[in-house]
Amino acid sequence: MSKESDRLFAQPLPLVQDFAFNEAVVRVFPDMIKRSVPGYPTIVENIGVLAAQFAQPHSVLYDLGSSLGAVTQALRRHVKSEDCRVIAVDNSSAMVERCSEYLHAQDSMFQELLPVEVIEADILRLEFQPASLVALNFTLQFIQPAQRLPLLSRIRQALLPGGALILSEKLRFNDAEEHALLTELHIAFKRANGYSELEIAQKRSALENVMLPDSLEEHRERLLAAGFSKVVPWFQCLNFASLIALP
Numbered sequence: 501m502s503k504e505s506d507r508l509f510a511q512p513l514p515l516v517q518d519f520a521f522n523e524a525v526v527r528v529f530p531d532m533i534k535r536s537v538p539g540y541p542t543i544v545e546n547i548g549v550l551a552a553q554f555a556q557p558h559s560v561l562y563d564l565g566s567s568l569g570a571v572t573q574a575l576r577r578h579v580k581s582e583d584c585r586v587i588a589v590d591n592s593s594a595m596v597e598r599c600s601e602y603l604h605a606q607d608s609m610f611q612e613l614l615p616v617e618v619i620e621a622d623i624l625r626l627e628f629q630p631a632s633l634v635a636l637n638f639t640l641q642f643i644q645p646a647q648r649l650p651l652l653s654r655i656r657q658a659l660l661p662g663g664a665l666i667l668s669e670k671l672r673f674n675d676a677e678e679h680a681l682l683t684e685l686h687i688a689f690k691r692a693n694g695y696s697e698l699e700i701a702q703k704r705s706a707l708e709n710v711m712l713p714d715s716l717e718e719h720r721e722r723l724l725a726a727g728f729s730k731v732v733p734w735f736q737c738l739n740f741a742s743l744i745a746l747p
C-alpha cells in the first residue's frame with residue numbers, strides 16, 4: 501500500500517475544486533481515509549468477519565465503490581465459502597488501476613484466496629448477478645440522492661436469501677445539537693490525526709457539493725422502501741456508522 505501522506509489541502513488554494521477520486525487522491529487515499537473516518541480500520545476488517553456469516557456457496561460478493569480494494573481484501577481474508585468470487589466495482593480509472601495492482605500483490609502473498617474481478621463501471625448502470633453479500637462502504641453518500649433508492653432496490657433484488665447488504669456512511673443528525681456536537685468531535689478527530697484548520701476547512705468545502713450524507717432514520721426508511729426486511733446498525737463512531745440490511 502502507498503505510504504504517501506495526505507497533504508492535498510495543506511496549502512491555501514485560490515479555488516477549492518469539487519472533490520474527485522482522481523490520481524492525486526489515489527496516491528494518498530489509504531492515509532486520507534484512515535485519518536478522516538473514525539473507526540475505518542475496524543469497519544473494514546469486520547466487514548470481512550460479517551461477510552463470512554452471510555456468504556453462500558457458489559455466489560458473488562460485491563464491493564461497490566471499491567476504491568483501492570480494502571474491503572475486497574478483507575472479504576478475501578475472511579470468507580471461506582465454497583466457490584465464491586468477489587466483484588469490485590469503481591468508476592474512477594485511477595482507483596481501478598491501483599486496486600488491481602494491490603490485489604495482485606495480495607495474490608502473491610496468500611494462497612487459496614477467493615477469485616476477484618475488478619471492474620471500471622458506474623454502479624448505477626451495473627447488471628447485478630445473484631449475490632450473497634454486497635458492501636457499500638462509504639459509497640452511497642457520493643451517489644445523487646434521487647438515484648439512491650433505485651440503486652438499493654436493484655441490490656435488494658439481486659440478494660440471495662440469507663445474504664446481506666453492509667452499508668457504511670457518514671451520518672447527519674436531525675437534532676441540531678447532536679449534529680453540531682458530533683461534527684465538532686469529528687473535527688477534533690481530524691486535528692488529533694495531524695490535519696490543520698486550513699486542511700479541514702478546504703476539504704469540507706471540496707466535499708460540500710459531492711458528498712451528501714443522510715440521517716440514520718433516512719437510511720432505515722429508504723432501505724425498508726427498497727424491500728429490505730430488517731436494518732441493524734452494528735457500528736458507530738462519532739458521525740460514521742455501518743448498518744446490516746437483510747433481504
Ligand SMILES: C[S@@+](CC[C@H](N)C(=O)[O-])C[C@H]1O[C@@H](n2cnc3c(N)ncnc32)[C@H](O)[C@@H]1O
Nearest residue numbers: 521565566567570590591592622623637638642
Ligand atoms: C469513499 S470511497 C470508498 C472507500 C472504499 N469502499 C473503502 O472501503 O476503502 C468512494 C468510492 O466510490 C466510487 N464511486 C462513486 N460513485 C460511483 C459510481 N457511481 N460508480 C462506481 N463507483 C463510484 C469513487 O470513485 C470512490 O472510489
Ligand SMILES: O=C(O)C(=O)C[C@]1(C(=O)O)C=C[C@@H](O)C=C1
Nearest residue numbers: 532533536537638670703707711
Ligand atoms: O467527512 C469528511 O470530512 C471525510 O473526509 C469523509 C470521507 C468519506 O467519508 O469518504 C470523504 C472523502 C474521502 O474519501 C475520505 C473520507
